[in-house]
Amino acid sequence: MTTILLPATPGAPGAGPGSGSRGAWWRRRARDGAVLGAVLAAVLVTVLAVLAPGTGRADPPTGPPPVGAPPAGDAPGTADRAPPPAPRPPAPARPPGAGIPAPGAQYSWPLLPAPAVTEPFRRPTFAYGRGHRGADLAGAPGQAVLAARTGVIAFAGRVAGRGVVSVDHADGLRSTYEPVSAVVTAGATVGAGDPLGVLEPGHAGCPVAACLHWGVRRDRLDHLDPLVLLRPARLRLLPWGADGPP
Incomplete structure (x- = not known):
């Protein structure tokens, strides 16, 4: 295994004599640790919010639906569909004499009695x-x-x-x-x-x-x-x- 020797960081323990430099180094480490802990805590809270069931999802709207919105349960686009065609009227009765043309003719009146x-x-x-x-x-x-x-x-x-x-x-x-x-x-x-x-x-x-x-x-x-x-x-x-x- 190869050992790599890095130069000592100024202010790190062993970089120089004196307790003042060692105290400043530990204070910086403590401050950096606090910042890192806050960042990790924020990330953890975000992950838990995403993974927790039901958390982060929008609640269903309450109150009356917006004007023009389709009724609840309808498939998207059903509000734009044309209304169903009107039912056909019942077939009228065939009147007496219907379909009988004049002698020698092949067409008869479409209304009876013979109209004006x-x-x-x-x-x-x-x-x-x-x-x-x-x-x-x-x-x-x-x-x-x-x-x-x-x-x-x-x-x-x-x-x-x-x-x-x-x-x-x-x-x-x-x-x-x-x-x-x-x-x-x-x-x-x-x-x-x-x-x-x-x-x-x-x-x-x-x-x-x-x-x-x-x-x-x-x-x-x-x-x-x-x-x-x-x-x-x-x-x-x-x-x-x-x-x-x-």
């Missing part, structure tokens, strides 16, 4: 021009809205706060009914005269308690007059030309 027309169809001058893309029919709030022909529900829900139901038919047309509280769901098959929902009030420009806006279109922008579909198909007799059959 409060605003007729007006074809737009161009695809996005002004017009009235359907016919408004006078009704009553809560009245059954019926499928004008057999088809498949293409949409049933709310658009800009208004209940809308659309039905795709086998002839390539789509009929639309609004405002309606739907009792059907997308993808369901309905027969002519089956209830689609109940009529809601609040249609703009309606002169009575409630009006049904009934529209029909072919493709995306080709809107048709739905009242024409209630009439029998019109036949036109054309003369045979010289190249016609004998």
Whole structure:
């Protein structure tokens, strides 16, 4: 083992004769020891405070929760979730005579008894021009809205706060009914005269308690007059030309 000799510290015992230098050295040692003891005591108190169960943890808040805070027990973010959708109204009864078209026609009235027309169809001058893309029919709030022909529900829900139901038919047309509280769901098959929902009030420009806006279109922008579909198909007799059959 190698022994390393360090030079004596001035004022340490043996550094020089005399009791004065030895007394100063011991006083400095005592002072340094007191400082070190205070530091160790502070560290010990901090460690015990961290390790002691329940110590150093924030107490649960008392009193009413802050404004806008979710109720206790709710998962974070639940206060921002949209409210659940309103339950669907019960399906109305199918009225007598529903789904029976006029002789030669393939579509029937979506309201019974046959309603008054409060605003007729007006074809737009161009695809996005002004017009009235359907016919408004006078009704009553809560009245059954019926499928004008057999088809498949293409949409049933709310658009800009208004209940809308659309039905795709086998002839390539789509009929639309609004405002309606739907009792059907997308993808369901309905027969002519089956209830689609109940009529809601609040249609703009309606002169009575409630009006049904009934529209029909072919493709995306080709809107048709739905009242024409209630009439029998019109036949036109054309003369045979010289190249016609004998």
